[in-house]
Structures are given as C-alpha cells and as structure tokens.
Amino acid sequence: MSIDVRARARLPAWLLALVFTTFTFATDDYVVAGVLPALSADLEVSEAAGGQLVTAFSLAFALGAPVASVVSATWSRRGLLTWALALFIVANGAAALTTSYAVLMGLRVLAALAAAAVVPAAYALVASLAPDECRGRYLALVMGGMTGSLMLGVPIGTWVGGAFGWQATFVLGGLLGLAALVAIRATLPEPPAVAAMPVRERLAPLVRPQVLLGLLGVVGIVLGSMMLMTYLAPYLRDLAGAGPAELGWVFALAGLAGLAGGQLGGWAADWWGADRALIAGIAGFAAVMGLFAACWALRPVPLPALLPLLLVWAAVSWWIPPPAQTRLLALAGPAGPQALALNSSAVYVGVSGGGAVGGLVLQSHGSGWLPPAAAVVELAALGLFWAAGRRRPPP
Template identity: 80%
Template structure:
C-alpha cells in the first residue's frame, strides 16, 4: 500500500480520544445495570430504588444537555472537555467511597452534568475537524463509543464489581475518565467555539405536532428497551439464576449483537424506508418480549438456552433507533438539525424513564412483568410515529 494511502486511512489520535471519551461516559451510565443487586444490598435499598441511579444520571443528562450547549457555546472546546472530565473523575471516585444512597444519587447527577457538557461538544468537534467527505464516518465512530461500552466497558465493570465490590466499579469509571482526559490533553487541537443558538431556536421544532410526536416516539422506544436493560440483573437472576460473572458475558453478547443490529437497522431504513424498517424492529422486539414472558412459566431456564434469545433482543433493540431517527429527520424537514439536537435529550429522557417505570414494575409486580410492559411501550412508540406521519401528510 502506498504511503499516501496509508496516511489517508490512518485515523487521527484526537478522534480515537473522542471515541474513548464517549465510551467512558456510556460505560458509566449503563454499568449500574450490572452491579445493581450489590449496590442495592449494600446501601440497604430495594433494587427498584437502586435502578433510580440510572434514572438520575439519564434525566440529569437530558435536562442539562441543551442548557450546557447554550451556556458553554463560547467556551474553548479543549478546556471545556478536559474540565468537565475532571469533574467526572472526581464524582466517580467520590462515589467509590460513599455509603449513602442520597449522596451517591447526587454524585451520579454531577457525573451526568459533566457528561452532558462533553458529549454534544464531542460530536460537534468530530464533524468540524473531519476532512471533507468524512464527517459522517467520523461522527459514526464517536457515536460508536456508546455501543462499544455494552460490549466491553459494562462487562468489565460488572466483573470488577463482582470480584471487588461495586465501589471498585466506580473506581474503574474514574480511571477511564482520567485516561480520556489525558488522551484529549495530548491529542485534541484547540477548536474555535461555535456561535450560540438561542434556546428559542433550539426548541422551535416542538411547535410542530408531528415533530413533537416523533420525539415522544423516540422517548418511548428508548424507555421500552431500557426497562429490560436496567433491570437485566434481577430479571436474569429470577429467570435463570444468573450472577455477576454470567451477566458480564451477557453484556458482551448484547454489545456485539447490538452493534450488528444497529448496522442492519440503518441499512434497512435506507433500503426499505424508515417506516417499514421501524415496524419490523418494533414487531420483532414485541415478539422477543412475548417469548421472554413464556420462558417465565418454565423457570429456571438454563442461561445457555437463553443466549440466542438475548442476542436477538439486543439486536432488535439497537435496530430500532436508526429508522426512528431517520423518520424524525423526515418529519422535521428544514428543522432537522434542531430536531436532532432535541433527539439527544429525548434519548436520555427515555433512558431515565426506563429506570423509573421499570423500577415501579419491579417493585409492584416483580421482574416477570418487565417484558410485557416493555413490549406495550414499544407499540405505543409505533402508534406515536403513525400519528406523526398522519399530521405530516395533512400539512
């Protein structure tokens, strides 16, 4: 291969640092699902209450992201990212030493606010510094840190928590943040701040009913999926007697299958159209949830027998977002960029809702009801997108 070709193919170090940064934040958000029983038992709260640590993180992110993007719009990007990562590291290491549920909740909120300041800026930097014709590829790589966390970060955090206690999991989260901070300091060039967009302009798409319905559909899609993911530990314990070690391998499987599902969902949206791809994904999700519910009648079910079903669950869960976001873009029309900005908040609102609603189901009816309620929420999402399409065609 000629030297010039090799140089063009080599990814810049700053891009890899941004990928690792989003990987770190996503790991920190999702890893609670892997150590939930241990955290709840040690702090003397129910697993439903422990799951609200995911709710707190995600809700804080959803609320802080649009505010942070406005407040920090004129700040130097390099200083913003490294400063927020420093706060993130402190919040995680402090969490490793706390014995108070309330204090841990506050530290999760602090870590989420730091993440909310970094993640949107990381996406913007990736597209700003990308060579012509590679903006989409660079952005996809940075966003790939999210699915990569399920395949690698969450299993590692789960295994560490099983071997050394859940406090060590937060210690690992802080260490990952420190590595990301050092990598950005060493590789990220200073980029000019972006012009601030007034909050009124950012929220303008909400005035259109079809866009609002589409965003609510995104919330419902993520909420249904996260109900199962957040409480996967108690669900698989009740269904198959799975412990932390087994759960770590399940997260590896879910990450790999989720990555494949996301790629297939994006291709299906291009080839079939977003509506047909969205219907296929949600119907597939509901079918998997129905099989999970049937398996509860046969428990305990050997975990190896559940692995193919878990892989399909992860695949269809990540299949759904690409056609849903493509449909949202079509509904927004010229307001697509603003709608995508609101989409980030909708995603994290769904994550927080998954923790909250799933916690209510778990506390009130047990883990066996999680699949049925999750399927119902996904079907509601499909209805919301159908209503959005009707409003769009009627304009």
C-alpha cells in the same frame, strides 16, 4: 495517490480520544445495571430504588445537555472538556467511598452533568474538525461509543464489581475518565470559535407537532428497551439463577449482537425505507418480549438456553434507533439538524424513564412483568411515529 488514500484511511488521534470519551460516559451510566443486586443490598435499598441511580444519571443528562450546548457554545472546547472530565473523575472517586444512597444519588447527578457538557461538545468538535467527506463516518464512530460500552465497558465493570465489590466499578469509571482526560489534552486541537445559536432557533422544532411526536416516539423506543436492560440482573437472577460472572458474559455478547443489529437497522432504513424498518424492528422486539414471558412460565430456565433469545433482543433493540432517527429527520424537514440535536436528550429521557417505569413494575409486580410492559411501551412508540406521520404537512 496510494499514500494519500492511506493517510485518509487513518483515523486522527483526536477522534479516537472522543470515541473513548463517549465510551467512558456510556459505560459509567449503564454499568450500575450489572452490579445492582450487590449495590442495593449494601446500601439497604430495594433493587427498584437502586435502579433509580440509572434514572438520575440519564435524566440529569437529558435536562443538562441542551442547556450545556447553548451556554457553552462559545467556550474553549479543550477547557470545557478538561473541567467536565475533572468533575466526572471526582464524582466517581467519591461514589466509590460513600455508603449513603442519597449521597451516591447526588454524585451520579454530578457525573451526568459532566457528561451532558462533554457529549454535545464532542459532536460539535467532529462537525468542525472532520473533513467534509469523512464527517458522517466520524460522527457514527463517536456515537458508537455507546454500543461499545455495552460490548466491552459494562461487562468489564460487572466483572470488576463481582470480584472486588460494587465500589470498584466507580473506581473503574474514574480511571476511564482520567484516561479520557489525558487523551483529550494530548490530542485535541482547539477549533475556531463559533457564534452560539440563539435559544429560540435551537428549540424551534418543538413547536411542530410532528417533530414533538417523533421525539416522544424516540423516548418510548429507548424507554421500552431500557426497562429490561436496567433490571437485567434481577430478571436473569429470578429467571435463570444468573450471578455477576454470568452477567458479564451476557453483557459482552449482547453488546456484540447490538452492534450488528444497529448496522442492520441502518441498512434496512436505507434499503427498505425508515417506516418498514421501524415496523420490523418493533415487531421483532415485541415478539422477543412475548417469548421471554413464555420462558417465565417455565422458570428456572438454564442461561445457555436463554442466550440466543437474549442476543436477538439485543440485536432488535439496537436495530430500531437508526430508522427512528431517519424517520425523525424526515418529519423535521428543514429543521432536521435542530431535531437531531434534541434527539440525544430524548434518548436519555428514555433511559431515565426506563429506569423509573421499570422500577415501578419491578416493585409492584416483580421482574417477570418487565418484558410484557416493555413490549407495550415499544408498540406505543410505534403509534407515536404513526401519529407524527399523519400530522406532517404535505410537501
């Protein structure tokens, strides 16, 4: 009996390979934020324009993921992941060699399309290969690759970029992709083929107003958070004089705080209910943004003095998504699985929107206006969830 328990406790190698793969893609997306000043200077573009590299990656993923999940539903999983990871490796290797902003933008789109093919397939693989009693835990681990990237991948990429130049961060992305490819090929079994879900079924939740409003709420939540995350390097440079070395530590500690915040947000959604947890998280986020605005008036502020506030910001930013997803499930009712399938696209629309809107704020008003603008967006997202609840038909 004890042997069986220990066997179940061990995580399968294919699951660890998928976790590492999602970690790789999230690192590749967010690491641009850590090397933004140097990258923008070398390419002779503004930091707002440099931030659009995050926008391009995230928007390409958001648009590509639903299409890829439908088109490739009956393809070999191992074959799909192999070719997509190969494209990702090539795109990152070429990005390290280019000196053209336009070419780099195109290569970021290619890398994002590779990620868009892999991530939905990874979730489908977990659903088909995991034992019933482990499915939820396994899915959470694969989704946790994003938080892990902020805690480990982005800091390492930032340090590498600071030491060897921003091009080295893309070399690192390509090496991570190569390691993921080797792990996938070595461990991943081929699950039984399944019939593709009709496009009409996959898009059916969008015709329900409450689900559409909930998905827009998810977009707003991520957009507000990413407005500051994408431009954290210029913001902390202007507020505290922080450079690449300091940013590496900030990203590492923020990732750790975000991991804790995500767990607490999930606990709060279970114990308090999704609505109360969501309100608490967004209220906390808005309060932190207000404190950042107050700090701006006192600049320069030493980075160690800002660190507690940065950790709280990271924690509340990751607190919010679990209750938001729980609320979306409730709004969708029987269409919950389809709504969650579109949730990942909504997240990346928010990431791309954060880069775009944050870039406009940075360009027109300066980095000091990023926290107040982010707070307004988060409160608007809460309003969307409130409106969605009012549109939900009675049971």
